[in-house]
Amino acid sequence: MGLGNVSERRSQPPQVGVSVVILALGTDGTNEDANRNRLWLPLVRRVRQPFQGMWALPGGNLRADRTLEQAAYAALESTTDLHPRYLEQLYTFGGPARSRGGLPMVSIVYWALVGQAEARAFKTGDVNVQWFPEDGLPGLAFDHREIIDYALQRLRTKIEYPLVATRLVGEEFTLAQLHGVYEAITGETIDLANFRRKMLASGQLEGTGRKRREGRHRPAATYRYVPEEDGGDRHGQRDRGNDPNSHDPIRNGSEGVHGNGPDGTGMGNETDNRATHSDGTDPGTDTQPVSQRPAAEDPLAALIPSRR
C-alpha cells in the first residue's frame, strides 16, 4: 500500500479515541403527540473531512492523565450541560487497516443516560450540536449508526431495567413516570398495577413523603432510587463459596501497560489502584460516580406481557 513495509506498519502506534452515546428520555414539545416519551440523543456535526457536514457521536482523544471514564465525561460535556446518571463502557470498536495509512484505529465507546426532567433543554446554543429522536436520526458519519443501534439494543435488553430506568427519570419520580419509562424503553405495554407492586417489592425504591400532581387529578406519591440495601435479611442468605456479590469489578481507574514483548505476551494494567471517577481532574458533576455493578437481579425482568 505504498506506506512502508510490513514491519514498519506493525510498529505504528494505533489511534484511539473515546466516543459516547448519550441517551435522554423526553417529549417532542413541538408535536402534539408530545406525551409520548421517546429516546433522544445529541449529535455533533463534523466540520472537517471525512464525512464533513454529517452528524457524529461526540468524542475525544485519550489523555494520559485521565481515565477512560473521564474521557467519556469530557466528550459528554462537549455537547450538553446535562449530568449523566449512568455511564458505562459499551464496546470497543476496531478493525482492519483501511483508513489513515495503515494505522490501527480504535474507538472505545461509552453510553450514558441523562435525566428526564433536565432533558427539556434539548435546545443547544451551538448549531453544530443537536438532539435527535432515536427514530429520527440523520445520516451518520463512520459506522456510528451501528454503534447507536448497538447501544439501544443494549439498553433494551442487556442492562437491568430498574437501574437504568431510575437513571432516566429524575431524582424523584412517580411510579407512573417510571412506568412510562419502562414502556418507552421496551416498546411493550406493561400492566401498571403489577408494575407498581413489583417495583415496590424490589426494595430498590424509597418513598419520599411527598406527592406530585402530574395531570389535573389525584396527585401521586414520589419515590427515589435506593441502591439496594443488601444488609437486610431478605430471605435466608446462603453460604456462597465463591461469588462475592459485594464488589463491582468494572473500574476504570486502572491503566493499561503494554510491554510490546516479542515473546508475544506481557501486557497489562499496572496496579490495583482503583478510583471510581473521583480522582483529581474530574470536572464538576454533582452526580454520583455512576459506577454500577453488572450483577443480575432485575425485579422487573418478566414484566413484559406475553400477549394481550
Next chain:
Amino acid sequence: MGLGNVSERRSQPPQVGVSVVILALGTDGTNEDANRNRLWLPLVRRVRQPFQGMWALPGGNLRADRTLEQAAYAALESTTDLHPRYLEQLYTFGGPARSRGGLPMVSIVYWALVGQAEARAFKTGDVNVQWFPEDGLPGLAFDHREIIDYALQRLRTKIEYPLVATRLVGEEFTLAQLHGVYEAITGETIDLANFRRKMLASGQLEGTGRKRREGRHRPAATYRYVPEEDGGDRHGQRDRGNDPNSHDPIRNGSEGVHGNGPDGTGMGNETDNRATHSDGTDPGTDTQPVSQRPAAEDPLAALIPSRR
C-alpha cells in the same frame, strides 16, 4: 515529569494491546479429587521488566490489518493449540498516566472458552506457558488478577449459561456432563432431573442418536448444541414493533477512525463492512466464527436452587 510539556504529552499516541483470558474446564489429573471439574487458564511468564518472572495474560499488539478479534485469536494461539469455541470482548481497561512517561495505555481484553475434552493437554512444551486452576493462580503482573476476576464473574453471572456451558464441554456431550459444567461454573448444586428437563425444553440441544458410557454403568444419550432455530412456532409470536432479535450487533469487522478534531467531536468507524472473523489473514482454526448474539433467553437462568 521531565518528558516534554503538557501539550506534547497530550498529542502522544496511546499504547494499545489486546489480552485474552482463556478459560477451560478440566480435572486436575494428579490429584485424586480428579473428578471435580474446575476452571483452568493458561498464563505466560514475563521475560522482561516490568514484572519479570511473574505470570501474565497472553496478549499482543494491535495490527492495522487485523480485527480486534483476530488479534485476540493470535494471542490465544500463542499459548495453546486448543480451538476457542467462544470469544467475546470483555472490557477495555485504561487509566491515568502513571506508566511509561505519560502515554495513555489501554488494554482491550477478550475472554475465550475452549472445549473440555481437548483441555487434557494442560501440559505445554513451553516452560513459559502454564495452565493454572482458577483457585490456584500465581502472582500476576500488572492488574491481571482483577481482569481475571472480572472475567470469572462475568462468566458466572452475565452471560447466558446454556451458550457458555455448551461451549465449555465438547462438541458432543451427555446431560450429566453439561450438568457438571453448570455446577462447576456456578458453584451451586443443581437438581439433575430439573436440569435435564429444562435443557431439553430449551430447544437448544439436539440429540445425536449415540450413547456414551461415562462410568461403568448405564450409558447416557449424547447431545449437541444447536444455535436456536428461531423459525419455529414456539408459542404465539407477537408483533414487536422494534426489537428485531435476529441481528447481532457485536461485530469486530469495523474499524475505528478518529479525527482528532479540535472541535471536540468527530470520531468514528469508517463504514459498515462487517466480517465476523473469516476475512483473509485469519489463522486456521476449524471452529465456527464464535460470533454470538448478546440476546437474553437463558432457559436455565433460574435453575440455581435457593437453599437445600
Next chain:
DNA sequence: GCAAAAGTGTTCGTGATACACCCATGG
C-alpha cells in the same frame, strides 16, 4: 440381583398476568 447412574412422574409453592375494583382529587 445389586449398585449406580440414566431418565420419568408428580406434588407443591411461588410468582407473574390479567382485570375488577375502590380511592382521591379537580372541575
Next chain:
DNA sequence: CCATGGGTGTATCACGAACACTTTTGC
C-alpha cells in the same frame, strides 16, 4: 357528581423446586 388517574385486591395459571420413582446397564 363525574371524569380521571392513583392505588389495591384477587383469581388464574405457568413454571420452578423438590423428591420419589422407574429403567438400564455392568459386575
